[in-house]
Amino acid sequence: MSQHSGSEVAEKTGPKTERGRRTLRKLLDAAGEEFGARGYHETAISSITQRAGVGLGTFYVYFKSKEEVFRALVADMGARTRHALSESVKDAPNRLEAERLGIRAYLEFVRTHKSLYRVVMEAQFVAPESYAEYYRVFAEAYRQGLAQAAKRGEISEGNDDVRVWALMGASTFLGLRYGVWDDDADVGAVSQAASDLMINGLAPRPKKNGDVSS
Amino acid sequence: MSQHSGSEVAEKTGPKTERGRRTLRKLLDAAGEEFGARGYHETAISSITQRAGVGLGTFYVYFKSKEEVFRALVADMGARTRHALSESVKDAPNRLEAERLGIRAYLEFVRTHKSLYRVVMEAQFVAPESYAEYYRVFAEAYRQGLAQAAKRGEISEGNDDVRVWALMGASTFLGLRYGVWDDDADVGAVSQAASDLMINGLAPRPKKNGDVSS
DNA sequence: TTGAAACATGAGTCAACATTCAGGTTCCGA
DNA sequence: TCGGAACCTGAATGTTGACTCATGTTTCAA
Numbered sequence: 001m002s003q004h005s006g007s008e009v010a011e012k013t014g015p016k017t018e019r020g021r022r023t024l025r026k027l028l029d030a031a032g033e034e035f036g037a038r039g040y041h042e043t044a045i046s047s048i049t050q051r052a053g054v055g056l057g058t059f060y061v062y063f064k065s066k067e068e069v070f071r072a073l074v075a076d077m078g079a080r081t082r083h084a085l086s087e088s089v090k091d092a093p094n095r096l097e098a099e100r101l102g103i104r105a106y107l108e109f110v111r112t113h114k115s116l117y118r119v120v121m122e123a124q125f126v127a128p129e130s131y132a133e134y135y136r137v138f139a140e141a142y143r144q145g146l147a148q149a150a151k152r153g154e155i156s157e158g159n160d161d162v163r164v165w166a167l168m169g170a171s172t173f174l175g176l177r178y179g180v181w182d183d184d185a186d187v188g189a190v191s192q193a194a195s196d197l198m199i200n201g202l203a204p205r206p207k208k209n210g211d212v213s214s
Numbered sequence: 215m216s217q218h219s220g221s222e223v224a225e226k227t228g229p230k231t232e233r234g235r236r237t238l239r240k241l242l243d244a245a246g247e248e249f250g251a252r253g254y255h256e257t258a259i260s261s262i263t264q265r266a267g268v269g270l271g272t273f274y275v276y277f278k279s280k281e282e283v284f285r286a287l288v289a290d291m292g293a294r295t296r297h298a299l300s301e302s303v304k305d306a307p308n309r310l311e312a313e314r315l316g317i318r319a320y321l322e323f324v325r326t327h328k329s330l331y332r333v334v335m336e337a338q339f340v341a342p343e344s345y346a347e348y349y350r351v352f353a354e355a356y357r358q359g360l361a362q363a364a365k366r367g368e369i370s371e372g373n374d375d376v377r378v379w380a381l382m383g384a385s386t387f388l389g390l391r392y393g394v395w396d397d398d399a400d401v402g403a404v405s406q407a408a409s410d411l412m413i414n415g416l417a418p419r420p421k422k423n424g425d426v427s428s
Numbered sequence: 429t430t431g432a433a434a435c436a437t438g439a440g441t442c443a444a445c446a447t448t449c450a451g452g453t454t455c456c457g458a
Numbered sequence: 459t460c461g462g463a464a465c466c467t468g469a470a471t472g473t474t475g476a477c478t479c480a481t482g483t484t485t486c487a488a
Binding site for chain 3: 017019044045046056057059060065066
């Protein structure tokens, strides 16, 4: 856990000393790995503290409950994902290219953060508000990106809300299929094929001279 | 639960008498609703038997464990979804139209089966093999559909595996967003917008006379 | 009519944690 | 060098709930 959002941690303010910050980070990291590997309900607090190398009681110095760490983890994952994506897209020449880059970066990100990715998905059942928030924030930014691109004529007009959710769903499933389940597949090829679908759709390509039947 | 797949039920064969079949069905229905409303871990066997109107011990006459009902439910949901979709698509004139109809039918199906839909999603964590199987079967049929359509020239060529997962992801998320979370939205409009994206992509539409920049 | 297979029951068992707490230890400014 | 703030600890507590089992009740073929 490189960045902790503070707001989700213990009572009010975070740890006061360096030692405290180190312990918090150890707990957060350990929790991420345990939850990611075994799932929320299969994970015991004691296994988290053991992995972190601290006493059981220490956990409750930093978190009010098991659910609280979980929520903190989801929030952290959201921040990290958004950061990785905006970095990868920041110098795309246009929106279509941005989609391509975004997909690819997303798949790579999932592969290198499998544990936290799983945490986010499980949040749907463990902490539904965290899950909804994760996608709400995401969708909001995405929608604005599409709207602006449409204004610039880089993409067609359309129902951006629907588009955003469809695109997020596509990426999420591809992340699950090619990032989590099968990480041998060629990310480049997958993201190429995926962005091609998102950009051009399934419809047959018209011939060079615009000659389509009818 | 209208069709139970048998294979997931208790030891070997299902109930022998009419009374037994009725009880099994009551348990399955109750389990679906409880799991759907409260989630797997929050649901107690006793709440299932209570809702079904049978004694606690009766549950174990029909299922070896809590997980077993859950798996049976996922399998049942898979069969029902496939059935609903193939029905809705069976007389589509072409593949693109089939996509449109499929999306719409899927959204409607989700709305009328929210509980079981939630069960399927939670299966990812409770019974991962069931979840994988659910989508594996789905993907297989879908992929063949696309491949044949491509051969017929109704859609463009492409990486069908990637396409299938992207399309399933899109539908799933739209189902969550407009089927489970917000069931006031106009299904027609949503499925129209979604299928437009899947068919034509985001790319700007070329002008009538094929005049595109460059 | 009857007996055995099928079905039903719910009190009791038991293991698994989440969380608490009372009592340390370490750090640091004054 | 002292006092208190910050931090650490793990045994004990209490709850929860899946699953068992010994004992009925119902069904139905012979």
